Amino acid sequence: MNMLELKGASRHFGGVRAVDSLDLAVAEGAIFGLIGPNGSGKSTTVNLVTGLFPLTTGQICFRGADLAGVPVHRRLGLGIARTFQNIRLFGHLTVWQNLWVAQNSPEDHVRRGFFRRWLGGSAGVRAEIGELLEFAGLAAKQDELAGNLAFGEQRRLELARALAARPQLLLLDEPAAGMNAEEIGQLRERILKLRGRGVTILLVEHVMELVMGVTDRIAVLNFGQKIAEGTPAEIQADPVVRKAYLGGDVK
């Protein structure tokens, strides 16, 4: 069973077809890349999967089940998490609190009854958040306000927060934007580590060295439509893709 499937998904705003009849299948455990020029509908696709935008037509299925009508916060409960292109941390909360409020997986709901989950701060919670802090390399800064972190640290916190609910599918929306080569290398390592933990990843990205180096499969969007799909090598060799990015035939 595929982790995520889009069948004929479309999102129209008035006359604009932000996403047009998109068919996508992300296998379980894969790292799937989504690339395309600016405005091609990549971020819109992420918003459709998480439920921030409603579909105009088509279907989105997560682990075989249709997501129609499922509100945003419940999709997180099902196992879909995301990061944002422009970081949306809770700047006035501490690093620790940012991770704490994001522990909303179904297991959390079951394991810790109502009062312990809302009012207490048990040892189990501390251990899990501690682990997330280790993963993000932010253990020393747990009481720092998220808004005061450096840019790179904020990106790591954003990623860790998305992991707080132990998702099965993680949507990364341009996580490498603004990063230097060293940071991109560290990001690549983290993504591979996540795959090792069994998380399926949909990576929307512009930074080609990251996409080509870490994904199993890539789909290319242009003007809301899928124009190519294949392995990184196939995509790099595809003239249609080159034309979309560079505008004309490259000799």
Next chain:
Amino acid sequence: MDFYYGLAQIIGVHTLLGLSAYIVLLTGQVSLAQAGFLAIGAYSAAMLTVLAGWALVPALAVSSLLSALVACAVGFPALRVRGLILVVATLAFGEGVRLFFFNFDYQIARGGVKLGPLGGEGFRQIRYFPEHGWTTLEVMLFIWAIVAVVMAALWWFDRSRYGAVLRAVGEDELAAQSVGINLTAIKVSAMTVGGAIAGVAGGIFAHYTTHIEHTNFNILVATFAIAYPIVGGLASVFGTLAAVVFVQGFLVEGLRFLGDWRNLLFGALIVLAMNLRPHGLLDAPTLARLKRLVGR
């Protein structure tokens, strides 16, 4: 001495009013409806003790519950409107409640005297405290016992996950949804808790002033309710307390010698305060400094 006890009573009730707006403000909802919940608490508690002969504590409990239920009902439609439209909607709700009580008559004859709310005249003869021999000191202590309990509860909320989730919703609803927070549950729960607190405050208010009428729950009171947490700062419950002490203690009483000019200074001081300290009297940096001073 009685004068200071009376002042402390006023500060206590206003603190509760401010706290009822505080918890709602944390979720990003600016609610001018708290005066309406105050009114519901006041009239219902007074009717229970005066007309039905109830004891005070059960009456307060029921009035608080009633206000909470109404607040919960208001909380749901409030979700559909954002920002400033919510301000207007809650303002209109508060005014609606006031107008309701302006037109509300329910009188019962007791021993030759008619008791109960009478429209524009209000509800007179709420004489529970005098009839049961409470001194001003005892009333003040009672009020502050309740204030202490409410403040402790809210302070505890603030340190709990619930408090962090409230603030997360107040800061960025989109991100909050995306990490799995149920916005409806959080915003309505905050409104409900705020209503419960305002209900208790109203019940107490009715009993220590012995006479309530619709003008006690007007727009000015509604704006005071949100003024306290805003002027005091949303970083901590103590900000609201500080603001109430500042406004009621310093401005209202301390400037009493100015006579009529005192009211003039009110508005001017609020404007000044907001320009000088837009994040409130006890904003985050000030709190941090205070904490270091106390040695934590």
Next chain:
Amino acid sequence: MLDLLQSILDGVLFGATYALIGIGFTLVFGVMHKLNLAYAAASIGGAYCGLLVMGLVEGAAPAWAVFLGAFLAGGVIGYLVYLTCFHFIPIASPLATLMATVGMLLLIDEIIVHVTDGMPKAYPTMFDDEMLRMGEFTLRGDLLLVFTVGVVCMAGLLLLLYRTRLGLATRAVSQQPVAARLCGIQVQRVNAATFVITGLLGGIAGALIGASVGTLSPLLTTPLTVKGLIVTVIGGLGSIPGAIIAGLLVGGVENLLQMYRGVTERDLYVMLLLFVFLVFRPGGIFAHRSGRD
């Protein structure tokens, strides 16, 4: 039936004042995304200043000069509100701004009470004896004046917004303040100008209310604030045509309700009208389409 329509007509004519107040709230919201709660009080304050001017010249001026006085005073007060509530407070503190406008509301109210010793003041009315007959209906002269002046003001505003550079700059700032600044538009000046313009309109609105009711009292500020906000919300925050239509609507409905249910219950029903709109059309008649999320 005739009475019904006549009362609606009278109400709609008076509603032009509500429309002006609604425009004031909505314009500031559209340009700065903030609510100026002191606006209605400032309008009444402007009206009082008009009276003051008349008092100073001791009957040497014609009745309509009070409008001019109110008009100019409104603009000055508008600028003062801008300075005290919007100029210095950082944009990122909307709550502080809101609270500051409340402070100004209280301040203006108290100044009025102090200067007038809390006594209502008579306001010069014009054309109150004149009636225009239109078939079965009567158009009261004073209400007709209110409506005409109101319409002239609205037309003037629309002309300003759509035919002048200042208007263009205002519309640019309301849509994209950052981009507007990058294009060289001085956003602070546009904001200040918005307050002056709405202040001018407000002054006239206050004077019109005084002129049609015949007296002016500080007790008018609270109901006018509430009604103005209701008009703004029904019309759609940020929409001027919405405020105009909503103002006339509220004026008509209010008068109709007053005829059938009396003054005390009337306001309760106006609230209900607001709630009906909030339930079915929370964005207002003309929901403001903002380019951002």
